[in-house]
Amino acid sequence: MADALDQAAETAEEQKDMPATEKDGGAVSASENSAEASNSDDLENISPLAEKPEMPETAETQKPSPPPTEPEPKPEVAAPPKAKVKSKNIPMPDRNEDAPPLDAAEHPPVTVNGRYVVYPSMALKELNSPQAMAYAAEDRREPGRQVFALVCKPGLPTRTHLMRELKGQRIGGLLLMIDFGPVFWHAIDQTTIVVIYERPLGGRFVSSFGDSPPRVNEYELGRLIVDPVAQAVSELTSMDFAHRAIRLDNLFFIDKEKTELVLGECVTAPPGYDQPLIYEPIERAYAMPAGRGEGMSYDDMYALGITAIFALLGFNPVAKYADDELLAGKAEYGSYQCMCGNERIPLPLIEPLRGLLSDEEFERWNTEALENWLNGQKKTPIQRRPAPKPKTAFKFGGRDIRTSRAIAHAFSKNVKEAVKIIKNGKLEQWLRSSLGDSDLADSVAGAITIAKVHESSPDGSDDVLVSKVCMRLDPHGPIRYKNFSFQPDGFGAAMAMEYLRTGNFQLPAEILARDLVSYWVACQENRTPDVNVLEKTYQTLRGFARIAEMGYGMERCLYELNTNLPCQSELLRSAYVGHVDDFLTAIDEVADKVDTHDRPMDKHIAAYIATHFKHDITPHLKAISDSREETSLIGILSLYALMQWRAKTPTLFGLSSWLGGLLSPAIGTYHSRTTRRRIETEIPSLVRQGSLPELFDLIDNAERRQIDAADFEEAQIAFAHAETEIDSVIGEGVDQEKLALQSGEKATAIMALVLSMLATTVIIFVQSV
Amino acid sequence: MTDQSQRMQDLTPDQQRQRGRSYLTWVLLLLAFFAVIAGATLILIIIGMLPTIVAFIIDRSKGKTASICVGSINFIGVFPYILSLWSQFDQLDSAMAMVGDIFTLLVMYSAAAFGWLLFLTLPSIISSFVIVLQQRKVAQLRGEQKDLIEEWGEDVAAIVEMQKLEAQEQHMEHGMEGMHEVDLEPRF
Numbered sequence: 001m002a003d004a005l006d007q008a009a010e011t012a013e014e015q016k017d018m019p020a021t022e023k024d025g026g027a028v029s030a031s032e033n034s035a036e037a038s039n040s041d042d043l044e045n046i047s048p049l050a051e052k053p054e055m056p057e058t059a060e061t062q063k064p065s066p067p068p069t070e071p072e073p074k075p076e077v078a079a080p081p082k083a084k085v086k087s088k089n090i091p092m093p094d095r096n097e098d099a100p101p102l103d104a105a106e107h108p109p110v111t112v113n114g115r116y117v118v119y120p121s122m123a124l125k126e127l128n129s130p131q132a133m134a135y136a137a138e139d140r141r142e143p144g145r146q147v148f149a150l151v152c153k154p155g156l157p158t159r160t161h162l163m164r165e166l167k168g169q170r171i172g173g174l175l176l177m178i179d180f181g182p183v184f185w186h187a188i189d190q191t192t193i194v195v196i197y198e199r200p201l202g203g204r205f206v207s208s209f210g211d212s213p214p215r216v217n218e219y220e221l222g223r224l225i226v227d228p229v230a231q232a233v234s235e236l237t238s239m240d241f242a243h244r245a246i247r248l249d250n251l252f253f254i255d256k257e258k259t260e261l262v263l264g265e266c267v268t269a270p271p272g273y274d275q276p277l278i279y280e281p282i283e284r285a286y287a288m289p290a291g292r293g294e295g296m297s298y299d300d301m302y303a304l305g306i307t308a309i310f311a312l313l314g315f316n317p318v319a320k321y322a323d324d325e326l327l328a329g330k331a332e333y334g335s336y337q338c339m340c341g342n343e344r345i346p347l348p349l350i351e352p353l354r355g356l357l358s359d360e361e362f363e364r365w366n367t368e369a370l371e372n373w374l375n376g377q378k379k380t381p382i383q384r385r386p387a388p389k390p391k392t393a394f395k396f397g398g399r400d401i402r403t404s405r406a407i408a409h410a411f412s413k414n415v416k417e418a419v420k421i422i423k424n425g426k427l428e429q430w431l432r433s434s435l436g437d438s439d440l441a442d443s444v445a446g447a448i449t450i451a452k453v454h455e456s457s458p459d460g461s462d463d464v465l466v467s468k469v470c471m472r473l474d475p476h477g478p479i480r481y482k483n484f485s486f487q488p489d490g491f492g493a494a495m496a497m498e499y500l501r502t503g504n505f506q507l508p509a510e511i512l513a514r515d516l517v518s519y520w521v522a523c524q525e526n527r528t529p530d531v532n533v534l535e536k537t538y539q540t541l542r543g544f545a546r547i548a549e550m551g552y553g554m555e556r557c558l559y560e561l562n563t564n565l566p567c568q569s570e571l572l573r574s575a576y577v578g579h580v581d582d583f584l585t586a587i588d589e590v591a592d593k594v595d596t597h598d599r600p601m602d603k604h605i606a607a608y609i610a611t612h613f614k615h616d617i618t619p620h621l622k623a624i625s626d627s628r629e630e631t632s633l634i635g636i637l638s639l640y641a642l643m644q645w646r647a648k649t650p651t652l653f654g655l656s657s658w659l660g661g662l663l664s665p666a667i668g669t670y671h672s673r674t675t676r677r678r679i680e681t682e683i684p685s686l687v688r689q690g691s692l693p694e695l696f697d698l699i700d701n702a703e704r705r706q707i708d709a710a711d712f713e714e715a716q717i718a719f720a721h722a723e724t725e726i727d728s729v730i731g732e733g734v735d736q737e738k739l740a741l742q743s744g745e746k747a748t749a750i751m752a753l754v755l756s757m758l759a760t761t762v763i764i765f766v767q768s769v
Numbered sequence: 770m771t772d773q774s775q776r777m778q779d780l781t782p783d784q785q786r787q788r789g790r791s792y793l794t795w796v797l798l799l800l801a802f803f804a805v806i807a808g809a810t811l812i813l814i815i816i817g818m819l820p821t822i823v824a825f826i827i828d829r830s831k832g833k834t835a836s837i838c839v840g841s842i843n844f845i846g847v848f849p850y851i852l853s854l855w856s857q858f859d860q861l862d863s864a865m866a867m868v869g870d871i872f873t874l875l876v877m878y879s880a881a882a883f884g885w886l887l888f889l890t891l892p893s894i895i896s897s898f899v900i901v902l903q904q905r906k907v908a909q910l911r912g913e914q915k916d917l918i919e920e921w922g923e924d925v926a927a928i929v930e931m932q933k934l935e936a937q938e939q940h941m942e943h944g945m946e947g948m949h950e951v952d953l954e955p956r957f
Binding site for chain 2: 671672673674711712715716717718719720722723725726729730736737739740741742743744745746747748749751752753755756759760763764767
């Protein structure tokens with residue numbers, strides 16, 4: 001056992017025994033410290049969520065909070081497994097540790113990339129991730145190496161691009177990701193991604209404390225948690241990624257001695273998806289879990305701050321508050337005050353924690369600031385700027401709300417009531433008179449006017465109006481539309497989750513159609529280059545969404561925004577297509593398992609290929625979308641032939657056979673039956689070769705088509721000539737007998753003439769003799 | 770011949786009458802010319818070929834086939850006498866003698882009668898053959914069309930179908946136009 005842990009445990013015991021006022025000499029409550037630092041007497045600002053009469057906003061005084069062990073159910077649609085609250089009410093995501101074990105006989109070992117053997121019957125529940133189950137694994141090349149496997153939930157948009165970057169790269173403070181790859185998992189009868197990680201020998205940090213609170217004293221906090229996490233965040237930032245899964249229960253002791261902590265995995269779910277709401281900065285916490293966005297190192301810093309508080313205190317100081325109350329408190333008083341306002345925080349930790357929990361991104365401490373602090377350098381203390389205080393609270397839904405951010409959140413939860421208040425002008429009046437923000441009041445009035453102009457169209461619907469007003473009230477917050485809330489950089493994951501959950505794109509499509517992202521962009525005070533890029537991206541997506549052809553539509557938007565999402569086609573349900581180069585092989589393999597009367601193409605496949613295949617396939621997509629079956633089939637064949645030719649895929653027997661069997665209408669485009677019969681005879685031999693380019697050449701040979709067309713034209717002319725001749729003989733209005741008689745008369749006249757000439761000649765001859 | 774009659778049909782009645790008068794003038798001029806240079810021969814031909822002249826007048830067949838038929842055979846009966854006339858010194862007297870001889874006239878007119886006989890019997894026999902031949906031709910053409918359809922499908926008849934459709938449409942349009950014209954005509 002590490003010294004650190006012993007020390008932490010000792011400290012915890014000491015603190016448990018000591019009265020609050022006598023705890024650690026160097027530690028003062030944040031409120032005291034704040035009071036000292038800011039020399040302010042305003043107690044409201046100091047301990048915002050303390051049970052005080054001055055705090056009407058916190059529901060503590062308004063309504064009883066639910067018991068801490070049963071957090072209020074979240075309304076988000078695509079919610080991850082609900083956070084369980086363990087270890088002194090510190091929220092942790094459910095890691096499916098109660099899942100039953102798999103039978104070894106029914107579930108034999110599987111291999112990842114031909115090297116790592118994963119044993120489905122040997123679950124490692126203690127290493128489970130919220131979206132991935134852990135199993136024992138073995139490295140065939142290095143049998144003694146300590147590794148384990150995380151089996152991802154299929155269909156979830158995993159962070160495959162990050163997996164590629166992290167693969168085999170040892171990053172300080174981060175659990176080493178060794179390899180990953182798709183594997184067919186019998187238990188779910190699907191192919192899914194399995195990630196191989198180095199096994200943390202000391203186990204999970206929070207598990208190391210048993211029933212005791214997971215606590216680290218202020219002396220060890222920096223070395224044990226802050227330093228490695230900051231190091232990991234720093235390196236990930238240099239790779240242009242954020243971890244987005246920094247939380248207390250995702251820390252592991254890499255060594256048996258439990259001296260070195262590392263961050264756990266962050267690749268098996270969308271960024272921030274599994275994070276309990278408390279770990280997320282306010283603007284991302286308001287979004288639904290799947291829509292929290294890619295985020296940046298700032299978000300990791302915030303999560304580190306929360307993690308540090310939990311580790312330092314050993315419990316969740318705001319456990320008794322429901323999510324909405326917590327967010328309202330953070331919005332009004334600031335995250336630091338909300339979390340630590342009533343707790344005793346050691347003096348040296350106040351500034352870093354205040355820096356890490358700053359609600360303004362530009363003020364939040366970055367890794368550099370943290371390193372400086374770890375090295376003993378001091379940083380100018382951050383002056384907290386509380387949210388503007390209104391003269392009177394805004395009453396909505398039976399609650400008094402004091403910040404526009406909290407109003408936006410409340411409005412998004414109750415659109416019906418919100419519309420009434422927005423339209424009757426009460427909100428505008430409150431913003432103008434009580435909050436004193438006439439600009440905001442004007443913008444809200446503008447949104448109401450626009451809604452009135454578009455009253456009869458969907459753009460003027462109540463949902464759109466509330467969404468736009470929410471964006472005005474909370475410009476940095478998520479876009480909220482009909483319980484679908486997301487940060488613009490999290491739209492892709494949110495849309496993916498919505499599709500996986502409901503099987504349709506209704507809400508994301510409405511959001512694109514209403515152009516809400518452009519409105520969000522217009523609400524931003526600072527038009528950064530990132531925001532401009534974002535706006536352009538969404539304009540492109542709107543263009544795609546409007547086209548109702550194969551390769552476009554919402555499916556295209558899904559894959560454009562989730563470049564690592566495997567193809568969601570029903571045909572490929574049992575396969576995993578994580579890269580376009582694997583597509584042909586995958587569809588070739590499923591050819592034997594599906595009904596080959598169906599086409600090997602659907603909207604998802606077309607959109608996936610259009611997104612990932614680097615060559616221009618616009619004409620192919622046009623042909624595939626054609627209403628004529630034969631053109632569509634030739635389009636499919638030509639696209640797959642092009643893919644096989646470009647990827648130099650050797651043989652595709654299954655797909656060739658599948659397509660070969662569907663080509664009758666395409667063969668029917670030839671006019672000549674002889675040509676058709678010849679093609680039909682040749683198809684089986686080409687199918688046996690597994691070559692789609694040759695099959696395509698047989699079906700759609702330009703020279704053969706030209707000859708066929710020319711011959712057909714000649715045949716048409718010959719047919720018309722024959723018809724004319726027939727018409728001249730037995731056509732309508734033709735008296736065949738009369739004509740025949742006329743012919744006979746003519747013939748008789750000619751015969752008489754000839755006879756006359758012969759007779760005169762003979763007479764002349766006889767007379768002359 | 771057909772073209773000529775077509776052209777004739779294209780002319781207005783006044784034009785046709787004018788052209789008929791013109792032909793008659795030419796015939797009379799030619800007769801006058803021949804009367805001067807070969808009067809005896811002309812008398813023999815006119816008298817000997819009277820059945821032909823009659824046939825020409827009463828012939829309503831297309832192309833005057835009856836006249837040609839009768840005339841050709843009639844000429845066979847007249848021609849030996851013309852040759853005989855040309856060998857005589859006093860042609861005019863000889864011609865008058867010939868036309869006065871009942872036997873000579875019997876030969877000439879019998880030849881014309883044979884011509885008539887040929888014209889009345891042969892065309893119906895020939896037409897029967899022609900009908901059989903035409904039916905065979907139609908069957909052959911239908912067979913060719915069937916082969917074309919078998920090889921190229923029903924679309925090969927697209928042009929024909931289109932032409933028929935166009936003809937039908939045209940017919941309908943003209944029919945309607947006719948109806949309009951009828952309707953628009955003032956009624957007194």
